[in-house]
Amino acid sequence: MIAVARPILEVDDVTLTYVSRDGPVTALERVKLAIEEGDFVCVVGPSGCGKTTLLRIIAGFIPPTEGGVRLDGFPIHGPDPQRGVVFQQPALFPWLTVQENVEFGPKMRGAPPGRRRELAEAYLRMVRLWDFRGKPPYELSGGMQQRVAIARVLVNDPRILLMDEPFGALDALTREHLQEELLKIWKATGKTVFFITHSVEEACYLGTRILVMSPRPGRVLAAIEAPFSRQAGNGASRAVKSSPEFVALREQVLTYIWEVEG
Ligand SMILES: Nc1ncnc2c1ncn2[C@@H]1O[C@H](COP(=O)(O)OP(=O)(O)OP(=O)(O)O)[C@@H](O)[C@H]1O
Ligand SMILES: [Mg+2]
Missing domain, CATH: 3.40.50.300 (P-loop containing nucleotide triphosphate hydrolases)
Structure with a gap:
């Protein structure tokens, strides 16, 4: 069968x-x-x-x-x-850096800082934005912000x-x-x-x-x-x-x- x-x-x-x-x-x-x-x-x-x-x-x-x-x-x-959701307008937290935005989900779930950084690095590299990790989202272009939004969702392994x-x-x-x-x-x-x-x-x-x-x-x-x-x-x-x-x-x-x- x-x-x-x-x-x-x-x-x-x-x-x-x-x-x-x-x-x-x-x-x-x-x-x-x-x-x-x-x-x-x-x-x-x-x-x-x-x-x-x-x-x-x-x-x-x-x-x-x-x-x-x-x-x-x-x-x-x-x-x-x-179930990771990505909208037309990237809903990023403006008071957090790009990296902190990506670390947000794992942080909420209690992941220790070292693990959070490791995950953020892996997914920011995947969307080619690791070099922009320290910037606030509003200093990025629309396309880059959308890539952060995708990384922020993928980091939760949905x-x-x-x-x-x-x-x-x-x-x-x-x-x-x-x-x-x-x-x-x-x-x-x-x-x-x-x-x-x-x-x-x-x-x-x-x-x-x-x-x-x-x-x-x-x-x-x-x-x-x-x-x-x-x-x-x-x-x-x-x-x-x-x-x-x-x-x-x-x-x-x-x-x-x-x-x-x-
Ligand atoms: N909160 C709401 N209260 C009442 N009607 C709503 C509400 N949200 C959506 N609608 C209605 O439900 C229908 C479907 O809306 P929806 O936003 O799902 O459409 P859509 O296919 O995503 O449209 P678009 O391609 O323009 O984004 C529309 O007629 C809309 O007016
Ligand atoms: Mg719609």
């Missing part, structure tokens, strides 16, 4: 209804998905379709109205460093990385550099990633699987496999992104989105 690995993350029929002043707003309706360990899942869909809401539920920031989410088979009841448009506020060139860097980190660490983006090109390049969501109330309309992230990361990103296979996938995903947007 072949043993089938259990998905690392399971979203079971999640519905979320916000209570607003104008009445209830159903942001998600019976969303169902399973993510395998080591997957890089990219989520695309029209603005307001519930992507951030889904990420906040997986992060444990808000409970679903119906349904549930399980990580390694255990129900999620609240935030936990096992089971899954939850990223909400992490490169959305960056210029095109910095964004491409960070895509490469994230792919390298993903390959080096084997982490599972749940990544929201408005850029279909980014989703096709980074994702092993692309989920297309419907307009609100959000549902998963399509799950499309993509091969490029396992191939890419060799500095030839423009060649990959202009290849006929890549362009065909990008158009396929765009067609889904245009169809659902009517």
Whole structure:
């Protein structure tokens, strides 16, 4: 008998209804998905379709109205460093140095100073910012701050990385550099990633699987496999992104989105 690995993350029929002043707003309706360990899942869909809401539920920031989410088979009841969240704007502590920001999680968990420094060094080197360890975050560029935010989450050795448009506020060139860097980190660490983006090109390049969501109330309309992230990361990103296979996938995903947007 072949043993089938259990998905690392399971979203079971999640519905979320916000209570607003104008009445209830159903942001998600019976969303169902399973993510395998080591997957890089990219989520695309029209603005307001519930992507951030889904990420906040997986992060444990808000409970679903119906349904549930399980990580390694255990129900999620609240935030936990096992699920590391990276937002569009890096939420770093301005009164701490870059290194102190990265050491914050281990410190909270009681790691001794020597161990904290060792961990911070390993992850700051991974994002190539060890030389900037003594600076306050506001003296770094947006791209560098986002790399600190990634190191700060990775240092907790999370089971899954939850990223909400992490490169959305960056210029095109910095964004491409960070895509490469994230792919390298993903390959080096084997982490599972749940990544929201408005850029279909980014989703096709980074994702092993692309989920297309419907307009609100959000549902998963399509799950499309993509091969490029396992191939890419060799500095030839423009060649990959202009290849006929890549362009065909990008158009396929765009067609889904245009169809659902009517
Ligand atoms: N706290 C809230 N109270 C009421 N309604 C909310 C709340 N937060 C979000 N919504 C509504 O839920 C829907 C989904 O919002 P969400 O932020 O998840 O969308 P999104 O897909 O992330 O959009 P975008 O791509 O613009 O970031 C939207 O219609 C939004 O107006
Ligand atoms: Mg959002």
